[in-house]
Amino acid sequence: MSKITDHINQLREDFMKGSLNEVDIHKDPFTQFEIWLQQAIQSEMPEVQAMNLSTISDNKPSSRIVYLRRLNNHKFWFYGNYDSKKGKSLEENPNASLNFFWPELQRQIRIEGTVKKATKVNSDNYFNSRPLESQLGAWASAQSNKLSSRKKLENKLTELKKQFKGKEVPRPEHWGGWVLTANYYEFWQGRKSRLHDRLIYELKDKNWEISRLAP
Ligand SMILES: Cc1cc2nc3c(=O)[nH]c(=O)nc-3n(C[C@H](O)[C@H](O)[C@H](O)COP(=O)(O)O)c2cc1C
Numbered sequence: 424m425s426k427i428t429d430h431i432n433q434l435r436e437d438f439m440k441g442s443l444n445e446v447d448i449h450k451d452p453f454t455q456f457e458i459w460l461q462q463a464i465q466s467e468m469p470e471v472q473a474m475n476l477s478t479i480s481d482n483k484p485s486s487r488i489v490y491l492r493r494l495n496n497h498k499f500w501f502y503g504n505y506d507s508k509k510g511k512s513l514e515e516n517p518n519a520s521l522n523f524f525w526p527e528l529q530r531q532i533r534i535e536g537t538v539k540k541a542t543k544v545n546s547d548n549y550f551n552s553r554p555l556e557s558q559l560g561a562w563a564s565a566q567s568n569k570l571s572s573r574k575k576l577e578n579k580l581t582e583l584k585k586q587f588k589g590k591e592v593p594r595p596e597h598w599g600g601w602v603l604t605a606n607y608y609e610f611w612q613g614r615k616s617r618l619h620d621r622l623i624y625e626l627k628d629k630n631w632e633i634s635r636l637a638p
Contacts, residue, residue, distance in 0.1 A: 436529075436613075437615055437616070438529040438612075438613025438614055438615065438619065439529075439614075439615055440528060440529045440613070441528070441529065441530075441612050442612060442614060442620055443610055443611075443612035443620035443621075443622055444620070445622065445633060445635070448610065448622060448633070450631065450633070451631060452497075452605070452608035452610075452624035452631055453494075453496060453497045453605070455608070455610060455624075456494075456532060456534070456608065457494070459525075459528075459530060459532065459610065460494075462528060463523075463525045463527075463528060463530075466525075466527045466528055468525060468526070468527040468528070471523075471525060472490050472491045472492070473488050473489075473490060473491075473523075474488065474489060474490070474491050474501075474521045474522060474523050475487070475488055475521065475522040475523075475524075476488070476489045476501065476509060476519060476520075476521055477519060477520045477521075477522070478509050478512035478513055478516065478519050479512065479516045479518065479519075480508075480511065480512035480515050480516060481515070485508060485509070485512060487508075487509060489501040489502075489503060489509075490502075491521075492549060492600070493545075493549070493600075497536075497604055497605045498602050498603070498604050498605075499521060499534065499536075499602065499603045499605065500541055500545070500549075500600050500601070500602045501600065501601055501603075502541075502546070502549055502550075502598075502599065502600045502601070503566065503598070503601075504561070504564070504565070504566035504567070504597055504598050505540070505596075505597050505598065505599060506565065506566065506567070506568075506597050507566040507567040508567040509567075510567075513538050513601060517537045517538045517539065518535075518536075518537055518538075519535070519536065519537070519538045519603055520533060520534065520535045520536075521533070521534040521535075521603060522534075529612065529613035530610070530611060530612055530613070531609075531611040532608065532609065532610055532611070533607075533608070533609040533611070534603070534605045534607070534608050534609075535605065535606060535607040535608075536603045536604045536605040536606050536607070537603070537604055537606070538601050538602065538603045538604075539601065539602055539604075540599060540600070540601055540602075541599060541600030541601060541602050543599070545600055545602075546594060546598070546599030546600045547594050549600055550594035550598065550599070551594070555592065558592040558594075559580055559583045559584060559587065559592060560580070561594070561595055561598040562583050562592070562595050563576060563579045563580045563583055564576065606625075606626045607623070607624065607625055607626070608623065608624040609621060609622070609623045609624075609636070610622050610623075614638070617638060618638055619638035620635075620638070621635065621636040621637075621638055622634070622635055622636075623635075623636055
């Protein structure tokens with residue numbers, strides 16, 4: 424066995440920080456998500472807003488981290504380039520899943536649903552709230568396309584800085600938001616000896632049905 428394999432095989436975390444009981448959770452999973460997100464924020468853990476986004480294209484799954492930027496009533500917004508791999512993937516298949524892992528709390532949340540593009544107004548509002556460099560970055564980077572060199576990207580940014588000097592940077596058409604509307608949630612709380620708690624919410628006739636899954 425290589426040293427590194429040896430090392431990771433020996434890593435063991437026992438989860439003792441909490442439990443998740445049917446009597447304690449909110450009957451609405453969105454509210455439950457907000458409660459856990461608030462607790463994650465209070466724990467001062469870094470990057471609580473980072474989530475794994477999985478999409479499917481041509482029957483093949485692909486995952487990457489994106490930031491959750493807005494949430495409201497079972498809807499979760501994130502932003503990026505519409506011509507990127509995830510953008511094309513979501514165009515082809517709107518089914519997607521989100522995954523949050525908050526190690527300090529020994530918690531994981533899985534959310535599944537369907538994705539649509541955010542409204543232009545929503546994308547504009549978010550774009551306008553971004554720092555100037557990020558706005559220019561959205562123009563400079565043809566996200567997920569092959570680049571012949573880093574220099575090319577940096578030159579493009581320098582050019583754009585000159586072009587937009589003293590002007591407002593408008594949102595490029597190819598950049599904006601998506602919104603996932605959830606139809607499934609799983610809340611996972613690590614427990615001792617791998618006997619974790621897993622509670623799921625499934626949308627059945629407009630009601631959220633709660634079940635427990637084996638860990
Ligand atoms: C912490 C973190 C946050 C990120 N946030 C975003 C984001 O909000 N939007 C985005 O398009 N990419 C974000 N990225 C980059 C993506 O993971 C990914 O590299 C990029 O979106 C291109 O993915 P794609 O080729 O699958 O479309 C983030 C990466 C990390 C590590």
